Amino acid sequence: MGVVQGDQMVLNIGPQHPSTHGVLRLKVWTDGEIVSEIKPYIGYLHRCFEKHSENVTYEQVIPFTDRCDYIASMNNNFGYVVTMEELMEIKVPERVEYIRVIMAELNRIASHLLALGVYGLDVGAFTPFLYMFRDRERILDIFELTCGARLLYNYMWVGGVSHDLPKDFERICIGFLDYFEPKIKEYNDLLTHNKIFLERTADVGVLPPDVAINFGVSGPNLRGSGVNWDVRKDEPYSIYDRFEFEIPLGEGEFGTVGDSFDRYWVRMCEMKESIKIIRQAIKDLPDGDVFQTIPKKIRPPKGSIYRRTESPRGDLGYYIISDGSPIPYRVKMRSPAFTALSSLGEIAQGWMLSDVIAILGSLDIVLGEIDR
Amino acid sequence: MTPTEIKETLDREFPGSVIDNEELAESQIELKPDQWLEIATYLKNDPGLNFDQLECVTGIDTGEDGPLQSRYNFHSMEHRHKIEVVISLDRNNPKVASIEQVWRVGDWFERETYDMFGIIYEGHRDLRRILCPEDWEGWPLRKDYEAQETYHGIVVPKIKEEEWE
Numbered sequence: 001m002g003v004v005q006g007d008q009m010v011l012n013i014g015p016q017h018p019s020t021h022g023v024l025r026l027k028v029w030t031d032g033e034i035v036s037e038i039k040p041y042i043g044y045l046h047r048c049f050e051k052h053s054e055n056v057t058y059e060q061v062i063p064f065t066d067r068c069d070y071i072a073s074m075n076n077n078f079g080y081v082v083t084m085e086e087l088m089e090i091k092v093p094e095r096v097e098y099i100r101v102i103m104a105e106l107n108r109i110a111s112h113l114l115a116l117g118v119y120g121l122d123v124g125a126f127t128p129f130l131y132m133f134r135d136r137e138r139i140l141d142i143f144e145l146t147c148g149a150r151l152l153y154n155y156m157w158v159g160g161v162s163h164d165l166p167k168d169f170e171r172i173c174i175g176f177l178d179y180f181e182p183k184i185k186e187y188n189d190l191l192t193h194n195k196i197f198l199e200r201t202a203d204v205g206v207l208p209p210d211v212a213i214n215f216g217v218s219g220p221n222l223r224g225s226g227v228n229w230d231v232r233k234d235e236p237y238s239i240y241d242r243f244e245f246e247i248p249l250g251e252g253e254f255g256t257v258g259d260s261f262d263r264y265w266v267r268m269c270e271m272k273e274s275i276k277i278i279r280q281a282i283k284d285l286p287d288g289d290v291f292q293t294i295p296k297k298i299r300p301p302k303g304s305i306y307r308r309t310e311s312p313r314g315d316l317g318y319y320i321i322s323d324g325s326p327i328p329y330r331v332k333m334r335s336p337a338f339t340a341l342s343s344l345g346e347i348a349q350g351w352m353l354s355d356v357i358a359i360l361g362s363l364d365i366v367l368g369e370i371d372r
Numbered sequence: 373m374t375p376t377e378i379k380e381t382l383d384r385e386f387p388g389s390v391i392d393n394e395e396l397a398e399s400q401i402e403l404k405p406d407q408w409l410e411i412a413t414y415l416k417n418d419p420g421l422n423f424d425q426l427e428c429v430t431g432i433d434t435g436e437d438g439p440l441q442s443r444y445n446f447h448s449m450e451h452r453h454k455i456e457v458v459i460s461l462d463r464n465n466p467k468v469a470s471i472e473q474v475w476r477v478g479d480w481f482e483r484e485t486y487d488m489f490g491i492i493y494e495g496h497r498d499l500r501r502i503l504c505p506e507d508w509e510g511w512p513l514r515k516d517y518e519a520q521e522t523y524h525g526i527v528v529p530k531i532k533e534e535e536w537e
Contacts, residue, residue: 043503051512213424216477306428306445319430334428342480371503
């Protein structure tokens with residue numbers, strides 16, 4: 001990356017462009033093909049989630065959380081209900097806890113599959129995308145069987161879940177895991193160890209750990225930089241402290257720690273860990289009534305709470321303030337993709353324009369969650 | 373450190389900056405706005421505190437004539453302790469020092485709070501609206517907010533109170 005002095009050109013990427021993963025506009029200052037500055041412009045998908053929340057009851061907020069991160073709706077529900085239950089001091093039945101963990105981890109796999117597949121597409125590999133969507137479809141089928149919806153579930157409620165598991169769920173879910181586990185090797189053969197893919201991602205867009213923490217980057221992006229931080233392990237919520245699983249970290253196998261490949265690789269490894277968690281959860285799944293602790297009317301005591309959970313994209317936090325009425329006084333969502341995108345200007349500086357697309361893809365952003 | 377110990381430390385280092393507020397929870401500290409940048413730098417750089425993560429910045433409107441609040445959630449990955457800082461600001465002139473250069477994640481968080489509440493973060497290098505269009509009028513998340521009638525000739529739909537109930 002030599003320094004070339006020439007005329008600056010301002011280039012506009014998006015808001016309608018397939019590689020921006022939604023309606024994101026990037027204003028890029030380039031010197032030849034080398035990027036000197038990037039400013040992301042967001043807000044094209046702003047649907048006033050927080051303002052809406054102040055006008056509906058607590059249970060009516062849940063469908064809105066679905067629509068924030070529409071790739072991982074279960075995890076968004078999960079974060080909200082965990083925060084609400086802590087505020088209201090509800091202890092949900094064991095069965096509900098297990099069902100929630102199974103659903104959240106299945107959704108994590110589905111979300112990572114989409115992220116990895118689309119990332120391949122970003123750097124020019126079309127086939128892995130089709131393979132991964134084929135397998136993601138099976139997870140969506142399981143969700144459809146459970147709650148009737150394929151994308152926006154509204155499945156987890158404060159104090160319980162909307163439907164008990166369908167008959168034969170254990171067999172179907174184990175069947176899927178047995179089918180899916182060997183597929184990860186297939187993806188690795190197809191994409192991970194592909195020379196062109198490695199050339200495009202290894203050593204590209206290095207995010208050093210201290211910069212990552214300072215920019216509030218979280219989840220797989222942070223672990224790709226080698227920082228061992230996972231809310232499921234470090235601040236366990238629900239029943240995550242009962243399961244055995246590893247935290248995959250970026251090791252700079254093909255380049256530097258914290259490059260785009262590491263962020264990609266952490267996601268690939270995390271799917272294996274999610275499989276482990278689901279297997280343990282299904283093995284221990286207790287019987288019980290899933291509607292037992294759903295409150296008739298939700299009126300949390302006066303007070304405020306901030307709680308974060310681990311969504312597939314990172315630390316998903318909810319800040320909820322209650323004034324004792326059935327309508328929230330304030331709901332704030334701290335979105336992991338929002339902070340990840342804010343670091344783009346720092347990471348992508350000095351790289352070629354085509355690398356910017358590779359770096360942006362490796363951050364795995366969802367615009368619905370950034371704009372809320 | 374427990375929140376009470378952190379509170380005592382801050383009271384010792386910056387006398388008079390901590391405000392006693394009975395309404396707040398144990399993990400929350402209310403601070404005066406005037407020394408905020410120095411306190412924030414201390415929170416980050418002091419080896420005993422070492423708050424390296426700024427988790428969240430939230431704006432709150434406490435009601436009709438009440439103050440606006442800017443709340444910050446901090447967490448230390450090394451010491452595993454956390455604290456929430458509350459700063460109350462005058463509703464007609466909400467100004468507080470920006471901590472964007474201490475924690476870079478504060479950049480977008482503060483822009484968002486500015487966008488929604490009109491809190492001005494002094495010293496922020498790029499304080500613009502982030503989610504709303506740049507020429508939008510008013511501060512949407514304030515409790516007394518009323519949406520403008522038209523935006524570039526487009527009628528902004530009004531929500532009637534009855535429809536919600």
